[in-house]
Amino acid sequence: MLKFNNDLVLGAIFDMDGTMFDTERLRFQTLKQASLELTGVEFSESYLINCLGLSAQSAHRLAQEEYDENIPYAEIRKRADELELESVRKYGVPIKKGLVQVLERLRKSGLRMAVATSSRRAIAEEYLINANVYKFFDVLVCGDEVEQGKPHPEIFMRAAQKLNLKTSECLMFEDSENGVTSAYDAGGITMLFKDIKTPNENMLSKAHYYYECMYDCLLELDPFTAHLEMPKVQEAFPQTLNQLTVGIHGFGAIGGGYLAQILSHWDGYTRPKKIYASTRNPLYRSAVNAFGTYCIRYGQLSYDERIENMEVIDAENIQQMQDMYTQSSLVAICLPEKAIAEEAKTIAQGLYARHIAHDEKAIEPLTLLIILNKVGAKQLLIQHLSQALEDLAGQDVADQIMRHHYFCDTVVNRMVSKLTDQNLYRQLRIKYNIFKQFQLDEVEADDQIEIEDATRLNPEQERQATLYVEDMRRNFHPSHILQSMDLILFNAESDMPIYVENNSPLLEKMRQMILVDDIDEIQLIKNRLWNGVHAMLAWKAVSSGHQTIGVALADPQVKQFMKVLLTEVQSGLTQSIAHHAQDLSRLTQSFIDSCEHAYKDPSARVARDPLRKLSVNERVLGSLKTNLQYELNTCHLEQGIVLGMVYAVQVEGLSTEQVTEYIQIQFAKMFIALRGERQTEIQRIEQDVINAFQHAIQHDLKPKNAANNSSKSVKQEQIAQFV
Secondary structure, three states: OEOOOOOOOEEEEEEOOOOOEEEEEHHHHHHHHHHHHHOOOOHHHHHHOOOOOOOHHHHHHHHHHOOOOOOOOOHHHHHHHHHHHHHHHHOOOOOOOHHHHHHEEEEEOOOOEEEEHHHHHHHHHHHHHOOOOHHHEEOOOOHOOOOOOOOOOOHHHHHHHHOOOHHHHEEEEEOOOHHHHHHHOOOEEEEOOOOOOOOOOOHHOOOOOOOOOOOHHHHHHHHHOOOOOOOOOOOOOOOEEEEEEEEEEOOOHHHHHHHHHHHHHHHOOOOOOOEEEEEHHHHHHHHHHOOOOOEEEEEOOOOEEEEEEEEEEEEOHHHHHHHHHHHHOEEEEEEOOHHHHHHHHHHHHHHHHHHOOOOOOOOOOOOEEOOOOOOOOHHHHHHHHHHHHHHHHHHHHHHHHHOOOEEEEEEEEEEEEEEEHHHHHHHHHHHHHHHHHOOOOOOOOOOOOOOOOOOOHHHEEEEHHHHHHHHHHHOOOOOOOHOOOOOOOEOOOOOOOOOEOOOOOHHHHOOOOOEEEEEEHHHHHHHHHHHHHHHHHHHHHOOOOOHHHHOOOHHHHHHHHHHHHHHHHHHHHHHHHHHHHHHHHHHHHHHHHHHHOOOEEEHHHHHHHHHHHHHOOOOOHHHHHHHHHHHOOHHHHHHHHHHHHHHHOOOOOOOOHHHHHHHHHHHHHHHHHHHHHEEEEEEEHHHHHHHHHHHHHHHHHHHHHHHOOOOOOHHHHHHHHOO
């Protein structure tokens, strides 16, 4: 049952040609060709338009009046059917955009559904099955099964009767004058769509609702259909594919391990027919494309989630990248901050190609999700993208393109890690050996050498991996044993939501998106509470010899360090953005849960690039400054800063002088931003941090002997204790 505006609706009855399928134009072509072949005279456009919605008998009588009493109309129609079927079987049924979304919403609202078409049953069934929409309908009433065709109401009345409903309880979808007259006279709730023929006054007078396209109908239906809640991790993706294509610019941990899942859940009713994702990693690209699928592993649930309908493209192939931007309705930009300046040129080329490919006035706005894990990510991207577009197409066109599309900042609420090339290589080798054994071929035993995941593939491994993929791809078929062996590419935690700036109508029904107007504040929470604490936790884990975050948290000292850091950071955020107290509590607990199960999350991955994370106003020093402003404790934040400085020297190979100078510059910037006593305090903290850092580097201190230097202040001893 559906409460649609003021009507209680129990059923929906659809015309087929011109309403669900864009077949009227195809039908015109085939009838013209068939009439020319059999009579030497091509049916005119005006005659064909007048036939819209007529039964075969009525169209025959009209042809006799228009052309000849003895015109072989049955033979012409039969030949047109043959030509049309040839086209449909070769190219598929041209479905009206938005149709499957409408069908899914009506079906999941509990409506009984029927087709009422003037086409013969044999044709109607083939088209409905070809388009994969036959499953939506309970009843099919065809033109060769009624005494009187449209505009007589018989066909709609019979469809409603078969559904055991009153016609007044049914939405009736039509596109032609004869069709809407038939539905109106039957007593249904008429839904008229524009097709080839622009509706005249008579058609509009009989339409309860009129739409330019199916998407307009979808927008009106949306408020009356259920908004599905956040999915569970193990909840299946929607079975029905819509007609949308989406893209992921950056098939990395977040792109392939999180955004692909969000796009696959879509609105819970349907999901995109195609997901493009770009990468420069040829092994990942060839492996995913060979099997047409890959998996995300949720270790804490022992669950592997399969991603399908994805094509991984070459990030260095500009034609493929332009095609992704031209064809997609949404593109998620999942890139590291340092890549934005260069990748903005590729994004600009994609948007410009889209601008050229479409009529400038009718170009569909593209929704761009900015997944950058940084406060102010949107401004950074727009700055580089605007300049790249101006260099490419000039100021006026650049401004036009930037105004036309939707740019939406985001905050990711999940930890994801990508498996290394070595791990993927081992999976391919195992699958290949099973594959060869399945073929009953003799396989020489491969040397079983343990290889560290951190190492890259050597040339021989790269060659061998390519052979594995190519051989399996050539011989792969759906029933193959390889179907039961999923290729795992990413490890992910189970947090589902993503916070997204409420700046695009396309996002309103997305199941996993929490739309917010104040995305900057959510970014601030994520940056300080997750990113900052995560970095300091990783530096501590590495200094304690733990390879992954999950393993590190089995160490009581590391776990306690995380807890006290969270307390300090949360106290500052509570003072500065108190209205987000609920988000703070939720994200804090989510962070703890994620870290405790992050056994596949390398500490080194999280710890990398420490100086960038120690810049002023960023994830660590930003929290320090906030706590100073509100006169809150900063002891463990200071310890975290020292850990990051030590990591920069001992792991990333920077000199003590470089790190010291960098931190002094950052503290100097913070000094300027503070006032009065806070300036004195920041000077003291700066000196304590530098002293503790230099002491740690000089003595290569371990926790047990960090307190031996009696000349250091108590706070310096506390800082050194954590190195």
